[in-house]
Amino acid sequence: MSTSRFRFPGVTMPPAARALREEVREFLAEERASGGFEPMADCWAAGFSAEFSRKLGQRGWLGMTWPKQYGGHERSFLERYVVTEEMLAAGAPVMAHWIADRQSGTQMLRHACEEVKAAALPRMARGETFCAIGMSEPNTGSDLASVSTRAERVEGGWQVNGRKIWSTGAHGEGCDYMIALVRTAPADPKERHQGLSQLIIDLKAPGVTVRGIEDIGGQLHFNETLFEDVFVPDSHLLGEAGKGWSLVVGELALERSGPERFLSSFIALREAMEVLSRNPDDRTREVLGHLVAQIKTLRRMSLGIAGLLQEGRSPETEAALVKDIATRFERELIEQLRIVLPDEVLLDSSGVLPRLVREAVLRVPSSTLRGGTNEVLKGMIVRQLGLR
Numbered sequence: 001m002s003t004s005r006f007r008f009p010g011v012t013m014p015p016a017a018r019a020l021r022e023e024v025r026e027f028l029a030e031e032r033a034s035g036g037f038e039p040m041a042d043c044w045a046a047g048f049s050a051e052f053s054r055k056l057g058q059r060g061w062l063g064m065t066w067p068k069q070y071g072g073h074e075r076s077f078l079e080r081y082v083v084t085e086e087m088l089a090a091g092a093p094v095m096a097h098w099i100a101d102r103q104s105g106t107q108m109l110r111h112a113c114e115e116v117k118a119a120a121l122p123r124m125a126r127g128e129t130f131c132a133i134g135m136s137e138p139n140t141g142s143d144l145a146s147v148s149t150r151a152e153r154v155e156g157g158w159q160v161n162g163r164k165i166w167s168t169g170a171h172g173e174g175c176d177y178m179i180a181l182v183r184t185a186p187a188d189p190k191e192r193h194q195g196l197s198q199l200i201i202d203l204k205a206p207g208v209t210v211r212g213i214e215d216i217g218g219q220l221h222f223n224e225t226l227f228e229d230v231f232v233p234d235s236h237l238l239g240e241a242g243k244g245w246s247l248v249v250g251e252l253a254l255e256r257s258g259p260e261r262f263l264s265s266f267i268a269l270r271e272a273m274e275v276l277s278r279n280p281d282d283r284t285r286e287v288l289g290h291l292v293a294q295i296k297t298l299r300r301m302s303l304g305i306a307g308l309l310q311e312g313r314s315p316e317t318e319a320a321l322v323k324d325i326a327t328r329f330e331r332e333l334i335e336q337l338r339i340v341l342p343d344e345v346l347l348d349s350s351g352v353l354p355r356l357v358r359e360a361v362l363r364v365p366s367s368t369l370r371g372g373t374n375e376v377l378k379g380m381i382v383r384q385l386g387l388r
C-alpha cells in the first residue's frame with residue numbers, strides 16, 4: 001500500500017517567524033502574569049473572551065493571511081501557524097475568534113461578494129465580530145448532504161426555515177454570523193450534492209433563535225439555532241446558488257487541519273512536565289518520550305498542511321488523516337497523564353494541573369466527533385488510497 005497520495009511537504013519557517021514567536025510568547029507570559037487569563041484545556045473550544053480576542057486583533061494576530069484591503073496583514077500561513085500554536089500551548093482563551101479566523105473569514109474572502117468582504121472582514125480582523133458554523137442539524141451530522149434547512153427564493157434574497165445544532169459559540173457576545181449549509185433546490189436522490197448553498201446568516205436577524213446547550217462539564221458551549229422565515233439578502237450567498245457542496249468541502253479542510261487537533265490538552269502535558277521531570281522513573285520517561293515523539297510527528301504533518309494552504313491548495317484528505325491520528329492521540333495523552341501523575345497531585349483540589357487534567361478529561365471525548373467523526377475521516381482516507 002502506498003501513502004504517496006498524501007502530501008506533507010517539509011516546510012521552512014520564514015525568517016520573520018522566530019521574532020514573531022518570541023513576541024507572542026512575551027505577550028502571553030505578560031497576560032498570564034497580570035491575570036489576563038487562566039490557562040485552560042481545550043482553550044480554542046472553551047475559552048471565550050471577546051476582550052482577549054480584541055487584544056489579538058490590535059496586535060495584528062487575527063486575519064493574518066488576509067489582504068490588507070480587508071483588514072488583514074498579508075502574512076504567511078506559517079506565521080499564522082506560529083501564533084495559533086503558541087496560543088494553544090499557553091491554554092489562552094481564543095474561542096471567541098477561533099472560527100472566524102480559522103475558516104469563516106477565509107471562506108468569505110474566497111466566495112463572498114465585495115460588499116460583504118469590505119463590511120465583515122476588517123471587523124473580524126479587529127476581533128470585533130465572530131462566527132459560528134452551521135453545518136449539523138438534528139438529523140444530519142456525518143451525512144451533511146442530507147441537510148433539510150431550506151432557503152426559498154424571495155425578492156432580493158432568500159427566506160430560511162429550519163434548524164442547526166451544536167453551533168459552537170453562536171450565543172457568544174459578538175457572534176454575529178453563521179455560515180450555514182442550506183438546501184436551495186429540492187434534493188435529487190441521484191445528485192444529492194447538488195442544490196445546496198452556503199448562506200451567511202445574521203444571527204441577530206428577526207426569526208433567528210439561539211438556544212444554549214450545556215456540555216458535559218456544565219459549560220454553555222454550543223447551541224441549537226432555529227430559523228423561522230429569516231430573510232437573507234442575495235449579497236449573503238457564498239459562490240453560486242446550488243453549488244455549495246464544493247465550498248463546504250473546502251471549509252472543512254480549513255477546519256480539520258490546524259494544530260488544535262493535537263494541542264488541545266498540551267497545556268496539561270506542559271504543566272505536568274514540571275512535576276514529572278523532577279525524578280522520573282523508567283515508566284514515566286517512556287510515556288513522556290512517546291507522547292513528545294508523537295507531538296513532533298503530528299506537528300510535522302500539520303505544518304505540511306499549512307505549507308499546502310500557503311501554496312493555495314485545499315488539502316482535504318491530508319487534513320482528514322492528521323485529524324484522525326491527532327484526535328486519537330489527544331485521548332491517549334490525557335489517559336497516560338492520569339496514569340503517571342501521582343495521586344496526591346491529581347487529588348489536589350487547589351492546583352492548576354489537576355484542574356487542567358479534569359477539564360481535559362471532560363472535553364477530550366468530543367475531539368473525535370467535532371469537525372467530523374474518525375470513522376467518516378477514515379472513509380475519506382481509504383477512498384484517497386483507492387481502496388474503496
Ligand SMILES: Cc1cc2nc3c(=O)[nH]c(=O)nc-3n(C[C@H](O)[C@H](O)[C@H](O)COP(=O)(O)OP(=O)(O)OC[C@H]3O[C@@H](n4cnc5c(N)ncnc54)[C@H](O)[C@@H]3O)c2cc1C
Nearest residue numbers: 133134135136141142166167168366369370371372373375
Ligand atoms: C464539541 C462539539 C462541537 C461541535 N460544533 C459544531 C459546530 O460548531 N457546528 C456544526 O455544524 N456542528 C458541530 N458539531 C457537530 C459535529 O460536526 C457532529 O457531531 C459530527 O459531524 C457527527 O455527527 P452526528 O453527531 O450527527 O453523528 P452521526 O453522523 O449520527 O454519527 C453517529 C455514529 O455513526 C458513525 N457513522 C456515521 N456515518 C458513517 C459512515 N459513513 N461510515 C462509518 N461510520 C459512520 C459516526 O462515526 C458516529 O460514530 C460539534 C460536535 C461536538 C461534539
